[in-house]
Amino acid sequence: MATEPIGYDRLIKTYRLPARPLARFALIDSSVNGRQTTSLGDVELMRFESRYRPSHTLTGDLQFALRYEGINLEVLALLFAGTGRVELDAWLAAQPESRFARRAGYLYEWLTGNELSAAAPPKAAYVPALDEKLQFGFAGGAKNAKFRVIDNLPGNRQFCPLVRKTDFLQAMARKDLKRRTQETLARYDRDLLRRAAAFLYLKETHSSFEVEREKPNPDRARRFADLLREAESGIPLSESRLAELQNAVVDARFHEFSYRRQQNWIGEDLGYRKKIDFIPARPENVSELMNGLAEFAETLRAKPESLDSVVAAASLAFGFVFIHPFMDGNGRLHRYLIHEVLSSSGFTPKGIVLPVSAVILANLDRYVRALERFSKPLLARTTYDPDAPKVPATGNDALYFRFFDATEQASFLYWALERTVEHDLEEEIAFLLGFDAARARLGGLLDWPAHSLDLFIRLVNQNGGLLSRTKRETFFSWMTDDEVRRCEAIVVEAFGASKNPDDAH
Template structure:
């Protein structure tokens, strides 16, 4: 079987790029077909093996935009190859895209035999990708409508799964749900969301926050509603607020190489290496610009997923990146105006319950990117990290897994976590009211007992009965249990 398009280019030129999701391969078919994880190509459609530009044009037409490969490939193709195709098809859609990107990546003009005419064409097909209104290049009449810039750009494909989530209108449903609650219940649900979001964001990092640290993070979450634009200084201030060790507090983006490590010792334990400090700074400036523009240009949850995962992949600080990346989800939603009146979707609570999927979304990029680093273990705490790839790996990345996961967690945060907590609070209030109407029980004892009974499936344990036997009458335990089971299991006879 012969590779075609991007797959062929990777093999022929030794391009540093993450694995293709659906490589094009010549197969015994009569037309293009997507078969399992490949794009089956009839032999008659395959460009000649020595026609790199032909493979580029095939890829642009049939495989979409892969800036990571194009950024490395187009500068290697001689200018005369573009000019020959232009002479034959001066207004061709795909040669115009190729010439536009060739000039963007190589800063070298392609000679036009005649001015390009016709309407502007989008670089990214809006039916295939999430796009936004972008800058127009009048020379090639191409609009860069990507999620970023020609120097740093994420792509998000309109998969069936993602389209379903977008059509669900998660943020609209969240606003409607909160607005439907009585004021006091709304305040209690939101306060629970802030506390639980804080606890589980730390728990994902395998850390139990102190009372002071938890309080500072809750205040940080509340600050998201200030809609402060991102900048290096602001991100540094946020990072300082998320860490308690003064030695871990940053003064700027990192100026040394960092890495993530797992349970294995030595080089084998290094699970991800972010870009070099110099590249990290450049790309953080690009990400910050995107973060300050995109929430009002595209679906806020899509923007939040790109910003959150993009941030953690760049890892601009030596500590606190994970918690900050999840905070940026809230900050993005607030900046867009999608969440008001202190509303917060407890996405970290949902993520904590589905950590395996969270890890999969992260590893969709981090695992193949790790393969472009040679890691040499010298001794404990002493490693050498040598990047063997191309900066395009970090400049252009597929955000589809991260965005899809972000929307799934936002939906779960609303329809499971937040709604279940509201139902819990309603049950709590009903039981407390019923007990107070029939018995005289100290308020703090009653609150504790009702809470314990509800979290124990409506059963009052022997230990709790024994613990409160001298302050609460025995019949109260039975009454609480009966009320709880009636509310939790309304259909049980």
């Protein structure tokens, strides 16, 4: 079986580009009839028979890549930084109507800021820069008259993650989780939803801290819950605004008032050595990257229907945590930003927060894998010694944070939101309904000491319908056996709980 790399893979090898490993490879395979696409773990392999073979030239592989692989801004930025001007001018002069030549010419000027001599015919039909059969694009982009190209790239020159339209993501988009969320909430009355909202804000707050193995004090918990309620405020994500948000989620001793000016690192200090898991962007690049991210956020806010809401939230929130603009609080702000984008796009109804962090907390391995799909390949090319902080890190160039593939992160967020909308949201509301029903019936049955009724309901429900011996001796020794049995039965009926005790009374 003879194989030959083509497209982006061959461009990387031919021009020795310092690109990260591709998520999608293309090659000519003599054993294939037509074309086949298979998944090999984290990699998508596209195999083509020999008639698809492009010419072994910059423009040949570039045309193939744009046609079948989509846009890879990281590879194109690295390629065009050193070559391409002469080849693209010649391509456009020879084939001025070619939609691939025009798209390549537009991307060259967009990425480099340098102008090509050639242009498209003035009456050529406009074509989108990004093929939306392959990747998620931004609807209603500006028109470029020189190349007759519509700029539907979802970001800007300083920050533009791209997401591939995998089978999974297309299936998720068709499910219309936004509509399902609204339909679920429409089944309940406003008073219940107000109580559910308060409960969900509290749950999301504690879950977000627990993801980082922290237990917030009441003041920090309140400030983060207040922050979540502000997610729909529409305040632009300026440096001062983000610093204000950072101050709201960390201890006052670690407040920051601007983006960091030193290199940070993620990992463990084992005493005898530092175990590094990730090196974020260099400090001199942070402001530029964050300005691009803020511009991306404002574009989304101005035209929320122009990009898939979950793709937008993943691109912005994970982009933020990868850049890591502060020394502390980045993880909690990253999860807050998920809610801000979902709220500003109308995905989440006003006054409600979806408990995404609870799903993350219950599936930390899956969340970490989504983070590591970005961090591990970058760490492999990065050098930094935390014990010599004045020596700059190398390999963590701004390019890799500016133009990353956010497909895996968008897939994780869609998966987490589906779990939240289809399961957790209704379970949380059902819990409140059960709690209300149990409280109403038990309140008139006994004369309960202060706060003991709510505690009884929680303990019985958490223990599968029975009050454990330990909890009874500690809190409810005043109850008779008959009273305990009757009250347990009421809780079971209210919640539909099944008896599965950890320790019978």
